[in-house]
Amino acid sequence: MPEFRFELMAVDGAARRGRLHTAWGVIDTPTFMPVGTAATVKAMTFEMVRQTGAQIVLGNTYHLMLRPGAERIARLGGLRRFMGWDGPILTDSGGFQVMSLAARRKLDEKGVVFSSHIDGSRHELTPERSIEIQHLLDATITMQLDECIRLPSERHETERAMELSLRWAERSKQAFQPRQGYGLFGIVQGGTDLELRARSAKGLAAIGFDGYAVGGLAVGEPQALMFETLEGTCPHLPTTHPRYLMGVGKPADMAGAVLRGIDMFDCVMPTRSGRTAQAFTKRGPLNMRNARHADDPRPLDPEADCPATRDYSRAYLHHLVKSEEILGATLLSWNNVWYYQEVMRGLRQAIEDGRSQQFVADMLASEAAGDIPPLPIQKDAR
Amino acid sequence: MPEFRFELMAVDGAARRGRLHTAWGVIDTPTFMPVGTAATVKAMTFEMVRQTGAQIVLGNTYHLMLRPGAERIARLGGLRRFMGWDGPILTDSGGFQVMSLAARRKLDEKGVVFSSHIDGSRHELTPERSIEIQHLLDATITMQLDECIRLPSERHETERAMELSLRWAERSKQAFQPRQGYGLFGIVQGGTDLELRARSAKGLAAIGFDGYAVGGLAVGEPQALMFETLEGTCPHLPTTHPRYLMGVGKPADMAGAVLRGIDMFDCVMPTRSGRTAQAFTKRGPLNMRNARHADDPRPLDPEADCPATRDYSRAYLHHLVKSEEILGATLLSWNNVWYYQEVMRGLRQAIEDGRSQQFVADMLASEAAGDIPPLPIQKDAR
Numbered sequence: 001m002p003e004f005r006f007e008l009m010a011v012d013g014a015a016r017r018g019r020l021h022t023a024w025g026v027i028d029t030p031t032f033m034p035v036g037t038a039a040t041v042k043a044m045t046f047e048m049v050r051q052t053g054a055q056i057v058l059g060n061t062y063h064l065m066l067r068p069g070a071e072r073i074a075r076l077g078g079l080r081r082f083m084g085w086d087g088p089i090l091t092d093s094g095g096f097q098v099m100s101l102a103a104r105r106k107l108d109e110k111g112v113v114f115s116s117h118i119d120g121s122r123h124e125l126t127p128e129r130s131i132e133i134q135h136l137l138d139a140t141i142t143m144q145l146d147e148c149i150r151l152p153s154e155r156h157e158t159e160r161a162m163e164l165s166l167r168w169a170e171r172s173k174q175a176f177q178p179r180q181g182y183g184l185f186g187i188v189q190g191g192t193d194l195e196l197r198a199r200s201a202k203g204l205a206a207i208g209f210d211g212y213a214v215g216g217l218a219v220g221e222p223q224a225l226m227f228e229t230l231e232g233t234c235p236h237l238p239t240t241h242p243r244y245l246m247g248v249g250k251p252a253d254m255a256g257a258v259l260r261g262i263d264m265f266d267c268v269m270p271t272r273s274g275r276t277a278q279a280f281t282k283r284g285p286l287n288m289r290n291a292r293h294a295d296d297p298r299p300l301d302p303e304a305d306c307p308a309t310r311d312y313s314r315a316y317l318h319h320l321v322k323s324e325e326i327l328g329a330t331l332l333s334w335n336n337v338w339y340y341q342e343v344m345r346g347l348r349q350a351i352e353d354g355r356s357q358q359f360v361a362d363m364l365a366s367e368a369a370g371d372i373p374p375l376p377i378q379k380d381a382r
Numbered sequence: 383m384p385e386f387r388f389e390l391m392a393v394d395g396a397a398r399r400g401r402l403h404t405a406w407g408v409i410d411t412p413t414f415m416p417v418g419t420a421a422t423v424k425a426m427t428f429e430m431v432r433q434t435g436a437q438i439v440l441g442n443t444y445h446l447m448l449r450p451g452a453e454r455i456a457r458l459g460g461l462r463r464f465m466g467w468d469g470p471i472l473t474d475s476g477g478f479q480v481m482s483l484a485a486r487r488k489l490d491e492k493g494v495v496f497s498s499h500i501d502g503s504r505h506e507l508t509p510e511r512s513i514e515i516q517h518l519l520d521a522t523i524t525m526q527l528d529e530c531i532r533l534p535s536e537r538h539e540t541e542r543a544m545e546l547s548l549r550w551a552e553r554s555k556q557a558f559q560p561r562q563g564y565g566l567f568g569i570v571q572g573g574t575d576l577e578l579r580a581r582s583a584k585g586l587a588a589i590g591f592d593g594y595a596v597g598g599l600a601v602g603e604p605q606a607l608m609f610e611t612l613e614g615t616c617p618h619l620p621t622t623h624p625r626y627l628m629g630v631g632k633p634a635d636m637a638g639a640v641l642r643g644i645d646m647f648d649c650v651m652p653t654r655s656g657r658t659a660q661a662f663t664k665r666g667p668l669n670m671r672n673a674r675h676a677d678d679p680r681p682l683d684p685e686a687d688c689p690a691t692r693d694y695s696r697a698y699l700h701h702l703v704k705s706e707e708i709l710g711a712t713l714l715s716w717n718n719v720w721y722y723q724e725v726m727r728g729l730r731q732a733i734e735d736g737r738s739q740q741f742v743a744d745m746l747a748s749e750a751a752g753d754i755p756p757l758p759i760q761k762d763a764r
Binding site: 038039040042043044045047067068072075076077082083084294295297307311312313315316318319320322323325326327329330 | 420421422424425426427429449450454457458459464465466676677679689693694695697698700701702704705707708709711712
């Protein structure tokens with residue numbers, strides 16, 4: 001079984017091209033991790049997920065602890081086996097979704113008590129229980145429990161949550177059972193306050209983790225503020241370990257974050273958008289509900305190597321969306337996850353070639369230029 | 383381009399093993415045709431459909447004429463190309479669904495005028511227009527327009543509808559443009575009145591079609607009555623042409639119909655059931671919502687060659703269904719269509735081997751014996 005180890009292969013400015021070795025496979029970074037909330041990347045088979053080039057997927061501790069339950073998944077051989085994904089997985093700590101989804105939350109030094117959004121049942125999540133659940137899920141990468149607050153917040157509130165998250169980081173580290181090829185990540189908090197971010201990063205580095213996440217962003221703040229926060233945070237993180245920006249984002253957000261030193265991403269956007277008729281393409285996002293596509297025999301991108309992107313006409317995708325057919329959600333999610341991986345493939349190559357700035361500029365220009373012009377509408381065949 | 387031609391390879395009692403040659407591929411009979419109502423076999427990709435062994439799929443004229451429109455599909459290269467299915471397709475005439483789905487219907491000698499269930503728009507369907515629409519869809523097998531009445535009905539009403547269907551059969555034949563490798567099927571009506579069925583069958587044979595369907599069954603009547611009607615109908619149909627029992631059914635219905643001389647079937651049951659947690663298996667139908675599956679690591683059938691049937695635990699399928707995840711509908715639909723094809727494969731082999739009666743008896747016994755016993759529930763890992 002390989003060691004859990006980050007191999008830094010190339011740097012280009014602050015951008016990094018690496019390889020994360022884990023018990024269950026290698027992850028080329030920068031990487032995008034599709035989100036498999038309830039043990040499924042919504043509307044896709046794992047064969048489709050694999051075909052996009054994804055090397056790791058994410059599972060949500062909050063959802064899985066409530067249904068079907070962590071102990072049950074453990075008895076069934078862990079989350080990878082349960083859902084039939086043969087690569088590494090990362091699970092979040094559950095903290096973020098307790099804050100956004102659960103009812104009747106009560107947070108204190110010990111942890112958080114909450115009611116399930118499914119059946120109202122009471123549950124407790126402490127740093128120790130979160131680590132235990134992720135162990136039961138057999139997560140290749142485990143995340144510490146942290147407190148994620150809203151932006152903007154008062155500085156004293158941001159500082160309190162950051163300090164609490166640091167103490168929870170220490171308890172998470174203590175609770176984590178090291179296994180070869182498995183890793184534990186700490187999470188930097190501190191809102192958009194660079195001094196707090198720096199203290200958080202240094203505090204985590206002093207404890208020592210296998211990777212470092214930047215949490216508390218992608219909660220509605222402007223992109224420039226997110227980038228600024230990354231610029232003030234990444235330099236305080238060890239260069240020897242992977243850096244993960246949680247919950248981000250749009251392709252332009254991810255590309256900009258890579259230029260600032262981030263290695264890993266996750267986001268529900270490609271799959272959620274896939275269920276609401278949005279297709280991500282190199283020419284920007286398209287609304288497949290739009291009538292302009294109704295008679296268009298062209299695929300989203302004839303040069304793509306994703307079947308969903310290459311083999312179906314826009315007219316067919318439009319029809320599926322309008323008819324609310326499940327296959328529409330499947331094909332658009334597949335296309336979107338593929339496009340996200342395509343962006344990552346491009347970034348990795350560009351960093352190796354020392355032209356990451358140019359790649360991102362070209363990508364933004366291509367997305368901004370917009371879609372191919374519509375075809376002239378043919379006369380009715382009758 | 384091959385001729386449209388039915389090759390009768392073996393008979394075993396009334397059961398027939400054949401091959402239907404068409405412009406777009408060969409169909410081994412007995413065959414089950416998955417239903418692709420709105421240009422998609424619901425919740426499945428066509429790659430999955432193909433993997434089950436399906437050789438032909440069905441499209442619904444009523445749905446497609448309303449959305450996205452037959453002329454539009456024609457401009458886009460026909461239904462096969464539109465939806466990305468490389469085999470032959472059969473389209474129904476639209477008549478049955480006008481009767482079951484449309485609002486404000488008015489039927490007379492000329493045809494039927496109705497309102498769309500989608501937007502209330504008025505449409506007309508005549509025998510000629512139905513044939514034209516199916517031509518625009520580029521259906522490999524076109525069905526005549528018929529009038530399908532409820533069971534039971536008064537004899538004079540059944541006779542009136544049967545006679546009208548015969549006159550519409552004649553008009554459909556006139557309207558159909560013969561093309562090499564393409565075929566037109568007539569539809570036998572007459573309710574459960576064997577004298578009317580015989581007159582209908584003979585009338586159609588006198589007009590001359592490329593295949594003969596039995597319509598007006600599978601509308602809620604007992605299985606025994608359906609079988610009796612088939613026994614009174616099939617002997618009046620040419621042995622040289624394929625016979626298609628429309629809208630049937632459960633595996634046991636299909637198997638019994640094959641023993642009575644039917645070659646082709648279609649039904650929404652495998653896909654509709656797949657979206658409502660039902661799994662068809664050789665041990666009978668299973669309700670995957672049932673808590674007995676929650677901890678069961680076993681697949682639906684470890685010996686199956688369908689990934690959905692073989693590679694996922696019952697526990698995972700149960701979880702997906704309970705969580706209302708799209709993948710649950712996909713995997714169960716895939717399993718169900720595969721099982722239907724497996725029944726057809728078994729029937730074909732059994733007819734060749736002269737043991738079709740025994741095969742059906744064994745199949746019914748296996749389905750009736752019920753599911754494997756549950757595993758003893760393990761103790762909680764904690």
